[in-house]
Amino acid sequence: MELEMKWLDQINEEIKNNGPTIAYEKEQWEKPSIYKVPSQVTELNKNAFKPQAISFGPYHYGEENLKLMEKHKHRALLHFLKRCGKPVELLFQRLNQVAKELKDSYKSLDPIWTNNTPKFIEMMILDGCFILEILKVNYESEILVDYDKNDHVFGEHGKLHLTPYIKRDMLILENQIPMTVLHILTKFETNVEEEDHRESLKEKIIKFLDPWPSRIIKNTSLFKTKIIRLGKCTHLLDLYRKSMIQENASHTTPSLRPPMRNLLNCEEPDEDYIIRSARELQEAGVRFKKSDSRSLKDVSFNRGVLRLPAVKLDDSTKYIFLNLIAFERLHVGAGNEVTSFICFMDTIIDTAQDVPFLSRSGILINALGNDKLVAKLFNSLAKEISMDRNGELDMVMTNMKYYCEKPWKSWRASLIQTYFRNPWAMVSLVAAFFLFALTIIQTIYTVGQFYQKDC
Template sequence: MEFETDHQWVVQINEKLKNHESSSMEIQKWKKHCIYETPPSVADLNKKAYNPLTVSFGPYHHMKKHLLAMEEHKHRALVHFLRRCNGKPLELLIQSMAEVEEDLRDCYKPLDDQWKSKNENNHSFLRMMILDGCFMLEVLRFAACYHAAGDYADNDPIFSCHGRLYVTPYIKRDMLMLENQIPMMVLDKLVEFEGNKNQDPEFLNKLILKFFCPDTPIFKSFGKCLHILDLYRKSLFQHEPTHPTIIPNQSKSNKHQEDEIIIPSARELLDAGITFKPSESHSFKDVSFNGGILRIPSIIVDDCTETMLLNLIAFERMHVGAGNEVSSFVFFMDNIIDNHVDVVILEQKGIVQNALGSDKAVAKLFNSLSRDLAVDRGGSLEIVQVSVCRYCKKPWNKWRANLIETYFRNPWAIVSFVAAIFLFGLTIVQTVYTILQLYHNT
């Protein structure tokens, strides 16, 4: 029996050798994947951060018991969407979405067999994509219309002022989960189906970012994005550092450089004479160090921050080529925040805006985010950390900081310090005068 099993394995491997895909085909195959299940090694650290609480999008959480209540509203959103499509039938929408059905399936890694069936009578995957896509598009559009309910009733449980206040924030949270994404192609197809040919190419991107960041201006075009989480991540890097970091001397050994990038906490940096200032933008890339001033983008820490950052980190971990900017920023913040004292310092400097209430909770949040976090060496943040560490090791910077802390903290201390210097100067003059007088007398 064991021999037969081994024989089957040999046959399978030989078949794969015969049907070996070229490297270019493998590249294209892996390139299509962009929505992933979070591996247990990551999800087990904080299961709540990766599981939607209100609504499911896509196959990974489809029809889960605690999310079933929202399915009724998805169907209603589809009806309202079709009413505004100039009488176009649902069958035509299904045909349009079927054009990219295979590409949509390829976005998910892994995908259960129940969603892979191509039976003409089985449109469950397309039905899910259409329902989820229409609901998502309707939520985005309604949120952009602050005073109008459109063709929805004023007492609609979702698309009303009541829903905007009590339901939309939870939908927004669920829409930023990696496992709860649908491909941007779905929304593109829905907008195309409506027939607005003069649509701005950035229409969807602007609509999505207005939903998530209503007060943040958009300064660049984002082009084609994989899904909402991908677009949101890219929006966090609109600006490069406005005060470039001076690159330190790289002549030291690699071992010494590795030791240097363990950046001290905010309290220790303050003691070393480093000044904190908020960056001119909110971009995670806008971290710089120059002339003893460490600039860090201002970040709001609220109930959704943990979920948002963990899913962005998970996307960077799972998607090859996504980059590691969010992971690097979180690792950097964990380094400078050891406890609540560091949080207080960053709050006073306008870098951390604490909506959690407890400074200890903010410190605990950043300390937990970096658990099992892999950060690629290199990049602008490593240059910042190396520069900061070298600055801290210069004794003069610490002496100057202690001098300022001791004698220039308040006006009375300054007056006392100046008076002491003045008296010391008078004493020296008097001593010199006395010596000269004695010299002339002799």
């Protein structure tokens, strides 16, 4: 009874103090940008949200399988300070000035960090310096004089055998540090104002994490412009996501869109609004073409042509998309673009039979092995996620639906597929028409002769 009274008193006291206010609750939603993924999500893919080689930030700090990299973080800090020629105390002081902001970036931070600011700052410095050193040894060859070429982390040996795992861990949602840390460290090293080095840092990060390492940026000025348009980013995963959905400046979005329901569940679509698979779309006369850009938002449907961005599929694809989807799910205001794209792809890739239609068009670049694995990948990514029916993909699906409802489109597609894509079938068709024409002529001639005899 006493416990009940305490609870009642607490509620009455909070109401009396006019709490909680909208402004206070809004602040609680807006501050965090790094989250622990809920158990109902991690249960579906347990290994996708855990770092395999190195920890960044507090959530996985001290885990047994990640401890080995702590000494290399320490080495990175020593190299960083030696190159700067500045005392570590000054660096600590600068990060300590924003300690509260850094802590607020984490949702549900353990008391071991909230109550121990020096330890928290130490972790931020070590993790941030390691990231900057990894970026340097991959894109600034002169830095290699600081490390032996056979260094297992920062040398050529590390680039070959360890860097792929570090890249993977940099894109884990639970394994992030605020971008503020990297900006402060870069300014500390270069004495350049934050605004001047911010875009350069973004450029290095995107090039490092780019899943298309063979891509050559031919237009440097255009690339730098795209970097500037990314805007403020909270951490590496956020930066990577924005680079994936960034549209070209010339991209335009049609303004007219028929009203629809708010959400389309990927696993249980509305019976009146079923999106066909790629094979069925092709049978209905839809053609597939690769979009002009790699942006996941560059999806369009016009005059029977569905344009989709090229997507490279390999062993890293699944964990990258799962963490991007988790970030969109947990971070208020992040958007739903990646989730909607995956949901859309799941609707048109139902089985392995749908994959070749997209692969032949250069939309799917399959490094997984076979088409069955590709179908399984998209089907698994789309579990328990929903598409934003107020987004641009809603209009694309609506146009596809209306197009496929016209029966003559299917007849035309069937005719082309059956007779005009096979030269021998085309010859047979022409021959058949020729014989049919001769038969009609012969019939007319015979009937004409019959009437002439009667006359």
